[in-house]
Amino acid sequence: MxxxxxxxxxxxxxxxxxxxxxxxxxxxxxxxxxxxxxxxxxxxxxxxxxxxxxxxxxxxxxxxxxPWSRTGIELVIAVVVLLLYTALLQPLGFIISTTLAVGTLCWRMGASLPRAYATGAVAGVVVFLIFNYALGLALPLGLLSFLEVG
CATH class of the missing domain: 1.20.58 (Methane Monooxygenase Hydroxylase; Chain G, domain 1)
Known part of the structure; x- marks a missing residue:
């Protein structure tokens, strides 16, 4: 079609x-x-x-x-996760919201819960460090704002 x-x-x-x-x-x-x-x-x-x-x-x-089968449902879940990610980015901060989004998407792709969210946490921290320190672009810390230096 x-x-x-x-x-x-x-x-x-x-x-x-x-x-x-x-x-x-x-x-x-x-x-x-x-x-x-x-x-x-x-x-x-x-x-x-x-x-x-x-x-x-x-x-x-x-x-x-x-794909109106299981694949279609997974695509809808992925879109909802990404919309929630954008909504939670400011209040929760980059690291926490990225951990939740990447972890949930990894879990939906078949990873175990601990591995999925560990992957999300590593991705959130590494990307945050790259943007903040290597590129000099500030990302929101949200709930972790107590980690701000100076």
């Missing part, structure tokens, strides 16, 4: 436009004369998503079907 790919392509174009509009709301970089600012990467992602969406609309897969 090529109709499914076309519907999905239209939805992704809407997402690409919204993502590009969101990037346009970022503040100008200091001085305003830099070619690469905070919105550059989101703009690139919006363009790639838009082009990929157009490809889905113009050249859909001839034999795809929506």
């Amino acid at each position: 090529t109709f499914n790919d076309r519907i999905f392509g239209v939805l992704l174009i809407v997402l690409a436009v919204a993502y590009g509009w969101g990037a346009s709301q970022f503040p100008e970089s200091f001085g305003g004369s830099e070619a690469v600012g905070p919105a550059t990467f989101p703009y690139l992602l919006a363009v790639v998503l838009g082009l990929s969406s157009l490809y889905l609309i113009v050249r859909p897969d001839p034999d795809n079907a929506w």
